[in-house]
Amino acid sequence: MTTAVAPILHVDDVTVRFGGVTAVSGVSLQVERGARWAVIGPNGAGKTTLFKTISGEVHPTTGRVHLFGADTSRSTPYKNAQSGLGRTYQVTELFQALTVEENLSIAAQARARSRFACWRPLRIKGWIDERITSVLDQLHLSAERHTVVSELSHGEQRQLEIALALATEPEILLLDEPAAGLSAAERRLMRDLVEGLSRDLTIVLIEHDMEIALELVDHVLVLDNGQVIAEGDPESIRADDRVQAVYLRSD
Amino acid sequence: MLRSLSLTARVKLGLAAAGIGLGVAAPYIFDRFVIGLISLALIAGLFAQSIDLLGGYAGLITLGHAGVSGTAAYGVGYMASKAGAGFTAQIAVGFLAGMTAALIFGVMAMRSDGVYFIMVTLAQGMIVWGLSIRLFRITGAENGLTGIPRPPAVELYWQYYYLTLVVVVLCWALLGIVVNSPFGTSLKGLRESETRMRMLGYNTTGQKLYVFLIAGFFATVSGILLVYLNGFISPSTVILAASAIGVLEAILGGIGTLVGPMIGAFIIVFVQNVVSIYVSRWPTLMGTLFIVVVLFARRGLVGAISDGWNKWLHRNDAPVSQEPVLTSSNRTAGP
Amino acid sequence: MRRIRFVILISIMAMVAAACSAPDAGDDTTTTAAATATTSGSVDATTTTAGAAETTEAMAEGCDEPIRVGVLQPLTGGLAASGTDAKDGFELYWANHSTEIAGCTVEFRVEDTGGNPDTALQKVDELVQNYGAQIIVGELLANVTFALADRLKDNEDVIFMSPIGSADDMTQRNPFPNFIRAGGWTSSQTSHVLGQWAFDNGYTDVASMCTDYAFGWEMCGGFTQVFTEAGGTVAASEQLWNPLGSTDLGTYVTQLSGFDPDAVFVLQVGASVSDFFQNWSDFGLKEQIPILAGEVTADVSNIRNVPVDQVEGLISSGHWAEGRDAPETQEFVELFDAATGRLPSYYAAATWTAAQYIDETIQAMNGDLSDKAAALETMKGLELLTPFGPSVLDDYGNPIYDIYIRQVVVRDDGRVWNVVIDTYNDIDQFWPKSADEYLQQPVYSREFQGNAGG
């Protein structure tokens, strides 16, 4: 049943096992439209696996996932993307041999019928051009429009990660450690970029760095060993002893 | 109009014009033997281009493509030699056979990638070969099918050459449109990262089937051209080596381009048929050439030439300075 | 991931390249003589110069132009060894016979087909149009021979001789007007005789194991039909067919021993030959079940690669027997052995004989080959004594030979060869039937083996 008040994302008691390893264990969460969430926790806590379960890259062993009010527990990434899910990768996953513009035009057309057109040349005009220009603007990549991705710096590639997802105009965006591998200065830039994203966009952010994460969101989920150990607004998480303990242990 | 183009574009245009001019004039310059070879090379080139659409553009390396072109050729051969049908029926059945093979193979292969894709297509090629030597009522087993005359209008060698030239140039143009289309661009995405493509909303399985069918169409055309050129079809046309040589031609000329496979095909056809008259160790020569290209010109001859050309163009430029990056320490690993 | 893909691709390519450049039987002469041997190409360097000098000396009166012969054989690729034998046989003939015949000079050029019809078709155009060949001596593969015959069939200025390519239908149900098999044979021709011999020698229940392709079907069908029509039994369920090129024949061999036959008819080619004999002796069957081999399987080009004890005593039939005790055979065998260090295979004997037919035809036509139809008729009318023995041609252009029952014996020098233990005289391609009766039936296939028992 889809109702007007249904959350945009509902993870219901999801467990994911890989053979003997339980990567995610009984996790539940409900993300409302327009909310900003962070999922934090030490390495190996199960954050990325949770994302994969939401995107359809991995199917839950038990439990259910609902996206946009529909059960997507057995769905596939491309179907979820078609209905408005965007996701970036912790380990950069770009079209390395293509230019920034080509990367973005592939992304921009991903949800348009024209992606099947093979009988006419690709013209980066009209709405595609507008969308590429606006995304580039938003992520400070305009100068690199015609650069081949493999020649971008690591920081720029991380920015393009987000640009690619944005170019599909998603309604919900999963950001998997956007600041991974960045220097302190670059992290601040990245923080600002994420902060500046449209408030209409629902965001779930994985961030290892608790400080950055807590500044950006209004709701936090803390995972350890696949289990939710705390959940709440940034203030309460900051104050939570168990969270502190986990973070102290891992550092 | 011409002035608005860059020097590189003008050179390309000039070369294309020269190529077509030479193609048209060839029967007035060369003897029948050479014209036969050019016809064969054009057909081989189209075949290699269709392999490159899969391998070079979409990153789907196939070792069974001769199974598609060969099935089309057998379709024509069967209708001509065993069923005694007219040319329209021959060509129609050729297309039907080739496209059916492409559809079946595409469905079989669309869920795999990388090495598995190579293996699946390899097996498909072997199946066609196996059938070609077994189904003697249809294929004439390894005796092959003889008695496949050309349509009267293109019966003479030079007439058939012109037909081949026109069809191949047309297909080349069509391929050019395909690779530059939105779909063609998305093929490059498939080659670079299938994971990302799926996450962006592309049904990559369907995409693979689609490109397999498009490549199958051009392979079918090449198979039909070949069977009328030779007037003959036998299992040699569908052996593994026939598919592998197509891949080799694409690599030699330069994958991910359309002109590369054509150049590669001309080189290999001429080495095989002309150089072999004078050099008995021609396979060694071909192997050496191939190894040299793979080692020193990863992007094939076309890649090497375009690199050389760009170097020459920019010979007076100051050394390219690296764009300043955000920070210098941005490659440190995560926490 | 992409690196792995690249490495795999390269290794596959390397394999293909290696297969294409298979070594040619280990003698250097082939490489040097292969390509552009013009006038009289020959088997070793010394005779090359002698031959060349000889031809330039005397430009004949009878001919304005030399009579040119184009030879097409696979000199590279998997069949290079056989193709090289064929080339050497042809060259050896002209190194030992004058190329000045009836006032005309014979020239020839040998071209490599790589075993590939596409290439063969290009090269034959080259030979006919540019080189001016009036006679083409063709390939050893059935498909290439068919392709060439089809290409040449409308050319009234060319005679196409096929001394090796033996597909039955080329001189039976699918003949070509200017095609002649002088020096050649049809696949089932020699098997027919082995079927009769097996029945005459008391075998009643025979199983078979043949390679699953047209040549295997024809060889096997020839044996099966004559043997079963004489009264023997070959149960259809005891006819095994292994894929072309298979090299793990153990399971087939086990199955054969399970049938407990009086004998097994075997036709294997290429790498399968030594694998078969290896398995046969590993399973200890050599002493238990006699093998009756098809001609090519027991050809010296194959058995010389098999350990002597595995093939000694092997029975087969053939139009060629290098151990046949007759001067016309032994002179050729000794010449070939001296020139190449190998005992001649039937490939070599075939092209030598084709050359002999060319020589005799030019003599009989007094140097004038302009009328190819007449030349073909003349060739068909010749009665020659060849290394195969006496040879005449039937109306279809296929030889009528003595067919030999052969046995592998070890020579004093340790090498193996086939000696004659029985001879069936004047066997044509239809024997023991008449042509009319024989041509009623379809060509042999896996489905049609002519099995009288059903």
Ligand SMILES: Nc1ncnc2c1ncn2[C@@H]1O[C@H](COP(=O)(O)OP(=O)(O)O)[C@@H](O)[C@H]1O
């Ligand atoms: N495909 C997989 N197969 C087996 N184990 C996996 C797989 N993916 C993740 N894991 C394991 O699941 C756990 C959680 O991993 P992950 O979700 O990547 O953690 P995080 O993103 O929080 O660092 C780890 O122990 C990891 O080794």
Ligand SMILES: [Mg+2]
């Ligand atoms: Mg992670």
